Amino acid sequence: MKKIGLLRESQHSNIAVLIPQNIKQLKNDAEFFIETNAGLASGYTDEDYIDAGASIINSKQELINSSDLIMSYSSVIGNENINAAKTFIGAYDVLSDYCTVIPFQQKGIDVYSLNLLPRTTIAQSMDTLSSVASILGYKAVLIASTISPFTVPMITGAGGTLRPAKILILGAGVAGLQAIATAKRLGAIVKAFDVRKASKTDVESLGAEFIDIEGAIDSSIAGGYAVEQDKAYLEKVDQILFDETVNADIIIATAKIPGKKAPLLISEAAVKAMKPDSVIVDLAADTGGNCALTQPGKTIVTENRITIVGDTRMLDKIAKSASFLLANNFASFLKHYLANNDDDEILNATKVITDGKVTNPRLIAEIDNL
Ligand code: NAD
Helix, strand or coil, X not given: CEEEEECCCCCCCCXXXXXXXXXHHHCCXXXXXXXXXXXXXXXXXXXXXXXXXXXXECCHHHHHHXXXXXXXXXXXXXXXXXXXXXXXXXXXXXXXXXXXXXXXXXXXXXXXXXXXXXXXXXXXXXXXXXXXHHHHHHHHHHHHHXXXXXXXXXXXECCEEECCCEEEEECCCHHHHXXXXXXXXXXXXXXXXXXXXXXXXXXHHCCCEECCCCCCCCHHHHCCCCCCCCHHHHHHHHHHHHHHHHHCCEEXXXXXXXXXXXXXXXXXXXXXXXXXXXXXXXXXXHHCCCECCCCCCCEEECCCCCEEXXXXXXXXXXXXXXXXXXXXXXXXXXXXXXXXXXXXHHXXXXXXXXXXXXXXXXXXXHHHCC
């Protein structure tokens, strides 16, 4: 039986990618080792893991040496001594930041990243990117609403009527749609924009208004993902989004292009023209940001009192729900891994490093383009 190790997360410290219920389901297929307190911040004690059938190990070094397959969300290898062939499974953002996996490559460790899953029916239950995006789309609206000094719904009281907040959502993929749904539930007037025409129906079905801008390059050439757009279209978008930005009380920016820098949708001039005390939450901060003034990892307040949240650790603030979803994704991948050999669509697509070499075609193409 394969020995599976769960590392205590070093980057997103509150996330655990296996929870006791996964171990109960898989304990006849593998043996499980948990680094002590790996699940504590997600609501699971070492005793919960022991009750589910796992063993607790005290150090990272010992955990790695005791396991064949090591699971973590985004932890990297450090000075640990590797005593035999090892495989790491994580959700490494290799297309945006190849450097994260270089230490594994140098130590001859095989790596799989769930961020590279193909968008197929079988892979749906493993889709970590969707899990994270929907959780963050929700949380971003709550964070913005809390920072904003205005109420979101229309409220009529003895003192008069407070108008509903105007919330603009940029990018209507998984995160954007969850943000729209949350903003609508709070009672906001919601508008959304996406380059993918297909998202218009999704936006409208949630009761928001779609900002329709003609002339985008069709995204169907990239399997439904957004593609980079031409200059003429982007200039048109700039003009229209400038007006929409200035009008909004809250902006949730979620626009991304897989493996590329995020598109710039809110210029410095637009931020300067916004109404004081408006809030921007930029969920694309980890890939450069949709707003020109976003500082990844920081929340800033501009001279004209616009708050711009560039939090890249937001997932840790909603760790229990995030861990629940991510652990089910990782368990589903693990089950698939244990039942299949290497000649499998999902395993081939997610394998990043094999025997010290980059073997992933998408990553090889990215590196060639550097
Ligand atoms: P993403 O996180 O890569 O991007 C977020 C959104 O930003 C996308 O909707 C994209 O179109 C948009 N965007 C990119 N450039 C833009 C620009 N210049 N202006 C405005 N918006 C821009 O994408 P995602 O949220 O993961 O979803 C992309 C698509 O994949 C959607 O159709 C989604 O439904 C689909 N999807 C499929 C599966 C599956 O089949 N298993 C799972 C998840 C998502």
